Amino acid sequence: MNAVSASETTASQESPVICRNIHKRFGGAFGGLKVLDDVSFSIPKGAVLGLIGRNGAGKTTLMRILVGLLMPESGSAMVLGEPAAYLTDAAKTRLGYVPQEPQSLSWMTVQAMLQFVGSFYPNWDHDYMWNSLMRWEIPPSQRLAKLSPGQRQRVALIRVLAACPELLVLDEPASALDPVARRDFLREIALRAGEAGTTVLFSTHIVSDLERVASHVCFLHEGKLLLDTPMDDLKETHARLSLSREAAAALSGRLPGELARRRRPDGGMSIVLTRKDIGAWPGAATTSGGTLEAMSLEDLFIEVTDHPGAPWFRK
Numbered sequence: 001m002n003a004v005s006a007s008e009t010t011a012s013q014e015s016p017v018i019c020r021n022i023h024k025r026f027g028g029a030f031g032g033l034k035v036l037d038d039v040s041f042s043i044p045k046g047a048v049l050g051l052i053g054r055n056g057a058g059k060t061t062l063m064r065i066l067v068g069l070l071m072p073e074s075g076s077a078m079v080l081g082e083p084a085a086y087l088t089d090a091a092k093t094r095l096g097y098v099p100q101e102p103q104s105l106s107w108m109t110v111q112a113m114l115q116f117v118g119s120f121y122p123n124w125d126h127d128y129m130w131n132s133l134m135r136w137e138i139p140p141s142q143r144l145a146k147l148s149p150g151q152r153q154r155v156a157l158i159r160v161l162a163a164c165p166e167l168l169v170l171d172e173p174a175s176a177l178d179p180v181a182r183r184d185f186l187r188e189i190a191l192r193a194g195e196a197g198t199t200v201l202f203s204t205h206i207v208s209d210l211e212r213v214a215s216h217v218c219f220l221h222e223g224k225l226l227l228d229t230p231m232d233d234l235k236e237t238h239a240r241l242s243l244s245r246e247a248a249a250a251l252s253g254r255l256p257g258e259l260a261r262r263r264r265p266d267g268g269m270s271i272v273l274t275r276k277d278i279g280a281w282p283g284a285a286t287t288s289g290g291t292l293e294a295m296s297l298e299d300l301f302i303e304v305t306d307h308p309g310a311p312w313f314r315k
Contacts, residue, residue: 014044014045015042015043015044015045016043016045016166016167016199017042017043017066017077017078017079017199017201018042018076018077019039019041019042019062019066019075019078020077021038021076022040022062022065022074022075023036023037023072023073023074024058024062024065024070024072024073025073035058035061035223036058036061036065036072037223037224038075039058039062039075039220039224039225040075041225041228043199043201043216044216045197045199046193046197046198046199047193047199047215048189048190048193048199048213048214048215048216049200049201049215049217050202050204050209050213050214050216050217051063051201051203051220052204052205052217052301053203053220053305055205056222057220057221057222057223057305058220058222058223059172059203059220060100060171063097063171063201063203065084065085066079066084067079067084067087067097067169068084068085068086079095079167080094080166080167093120093122093123093165094165094166094167095165095167096165096167096168096169097160097168097169097170098153098156098157098160098168098169098170098171098173099171100171101149102155102156103152105117105144107144107145108144109142109143109144110133110139110141110142110143110144110147110155111140111141113144113155113159114129114155114158114162117159117163118162121162121163121164123163123164124162124163124164125161125162125163125164128162129158129162132158132161133158136151136154136158136181138151138155138158149176150176150178150181152176153173153174153175153176153177154177154181156173157173157185161188165198166197166199167198167200168189168192168198168200168201168202169202170202170203171202172204172205173185173204174204174206174209175206186209186212190213193213193215207297207298207301211231211297215230215231216229216231217229217231217234217297219301219304221304226259226304226305227274227300234297235294235295237274237276238259238272238273238274238300239272239293239294240270240271240272240292240293240294240295240303241255241270241271241272241273241290241291241292242268242270242291242292242293243268243269243270243271244268244289245268246289247268247289247290248269255271255273257273257274257276257281258271258272258273259272259273259274260272260303260306262303270303272295272300272303273292
């Protein structure tokens with residue numbers, strides 16, 4: 001186990017999650033499936049970071065590394081000031097994790113499981129547990145194995161939120177919830193982050209969920225982190241440049257800040273651009289025959305993840 005330096009301890013106080021150059025491959029070191037490719041990011045304390053990606057992007061693998069269930073092949077992950085692979089019991093009581101398909105302790109009743117798990121957490125909120133079971137109409141005496149997928153996911157969320165953790169790691173937490181339950185859950189997440197300062201990392205492929213509660217967003221695609229930015233900056237730092245057929249034909253090479261390009265049926269071209277600050281856009285963005293337009297989060301996600309041969313993969 002590696003010692004934690006003073007600089008890493010200071011950084012962890014500001015960022016409960018710090019990933020540096022994470023690589024992960026399944027099926028052997030050579031010729032296996034590369035799942036994560038040089039992923040680096042951090043989460044500010046009290047932020048709600050939405051990790052969005054298509055199926056197979058590597059979201060679940062990344063989260064399992066962060067909670068110590070998988071080891072990266074290289075790189076490092078620090079969680080609550082400790083190496084993710086060697087979290088102490090004290091750190092684990094400050095961390096809440098919900099996998100995509102909660103299955104553990106399925107032979108127990110809802111009440112027995114929650115009371116058993118609650119005995120390990122010093123800040124367990126019994127009132128929240130009971131009130132949530134009543135609000136979501138979940139029978140405490142029912143065995144977990146007999147619940148529907150949506151009910152099991154609700155119980156998993158009650159379990160993790162009743163523990164009052166400092167950090168929540170949630171893998172597709174609303175995928176099996178109906179619209180009403182999903183709205184209640186997202187409201188609870190926003191409340192925890194806003195009032196209690198809870199830091200939240202949740203993965204999703206539902207863009208509207210991100211727009212409701214996330215303060216930061218990351219795009220993960222084919223194991224690579226394509227985007228990491230505060231939500232408030234997104235529309236100011238990303239835009240789509242639409243070029244006429246003539247302007248597209250005159251274009252040579254890749255533009256500064258280019259993330260993706262798409263040839264249109266009329267011979268024109270759409271190019272997604274980013275800038276690091278609120279300065280000027282690249283000169284080509286204001287050229288004759290070009291129109292710069294703002295993008296929705298959904299449009300941006302589709303544009304930058306629907307290009308298997310996009311330029312940023314050929315570095």
